[in-house]
Amino acid sequence: MILIILGDKYKLNKIELNQIQKKYSPNHISLENKSTEQIIKELSKLCKNQKYKLIILNTKANIPDELIKYLTSLELKGIKFLTIEHFLEKYLGKVYIPRDGSNIDFLDQIKSYKQKQLLIKRIIDFSISIPLGIISMPIMLYAAYRIKKESPEGPVIFKQKRIGLNGKEFVCYKFRSMVPDAEKGKPKFASKDDPRVFKWGAFMRKTRIDELPQLWNVIKGDMHLIGPRPERKYWIDIFEKNIPYYNLRHIVKPGITGWAQVCYPYGANEEDAYQKLLYDLYYIKNWSFWLEMKTIFKTILVMFGKKGI
Structure with missing residues (x-):
């Protein structure tokens, strides 16, 4: 099973990589200085002949419409994609907090016990x-x-x-x-x-x-x-x-x-x-x-x- 990580917003540590490697074969695609066509070409190559794939959007930059359309077309083939925030929470049991404190979307969900x-x-x-x-x-x-x-x-x-x-x-x-x-x-x-x-x-x-x-x-x-x-x-x-x-x-x-x-x-x-x-x-x-x-x-x-x- 293949895991594709797009971007470098969050750096996975050794503990997380070891945990991921028990279930997935992780691959990384850097988005720096690449055109949308180049990114899609690399994705297409990695997605060939694999039974199960999961794509992680791990970037601060806005995703181009063309890339979103391509990712959506992959979902119709059973290839899922999700953000790094959702991946960390669903698969690794932790929330994502950027070191610069720029993301406050999760704050209203952190409450004391009822x-x-x-x-x-x-x-x-x-x-x-x-x-x-x-x-x-x-x-x-x-x-x-x-x-x-x-x-x-x-x-x-x-x-x-x-x-x-x-x-x-x-x-x-x-x-x-x-x-x-x-x-x-x-x-x-x-x-x-x-x-x-x-x-x-x-x-x-x-x-x-x-x-x-x-x-x-x-x-x-x-x-x-x-x-x-x-x-x-x-x-x-x-x-x-x-x-x-x-x-x-x-x-x-x-x-x-x-x-x-x-x-x-x-x-x-x-x-x-x-x-x-x-x-x-x-x-x-x-x-x-x-x-x-x-x-x-x-x-x-x-x-x-x-x-x-």
Whole structure:
């Protein structure tokens, strides 16, 4: 099955390309300095002898009428075309936000949860968090023992202020996975194979065991089980200056795990924060009970597959 991408408005990253290649054979056609005739000729060549094709319009420029007519004629042959915005949402589970903030069409669709949705989420929060807290108590006790054994000088529980609903701060709890005073001076992102992380701490981060104390945050009402991950004010202030609409993720409570966490690796820079925002806003926009269950299921796969970073 062939996927044809027309233009360069949105650059697909490695994660997206790997996901696409599981189902499609992607091909790219640049539109720069090409006539409509040249573009149609390249499309015709790629569309020959293929059982299924999907064409993605990935350009800021207006599509010439002649090219639109050609694409419409291809639809009669079973060859579909759609915009990059619709492709990202339908096939990759994320919304599209241009880095220059020029597109605001999606804004009226990003809203906080309705009362019925909030009720369902709180039922899910309590029905999973309380039993999970009880069942995981032996794991948490063992985690505390290993932390004190490998890094005896610091506390077992790491407390840090994070930004939650409506931009308000709350105290977030985690099992400490780094050496004491890991951040000296300016805060910095955790990275893969971070030297500040001790051996058991690395295992906890990969399996998400370090997040278990946040079940108390969920019960208290600071967080949901599922939602955008809470971030520190230091990083929020930077991201809100540089990433369009980053503040929109604060119209809902944060979560222990979330759609961005199960779809994208651990964030290590501003580009990762931008990519995670696309997933977070997709989750808020398309929230449903089934998306909640899908996120929980994917989280379990991450935990037992140790795919976390």
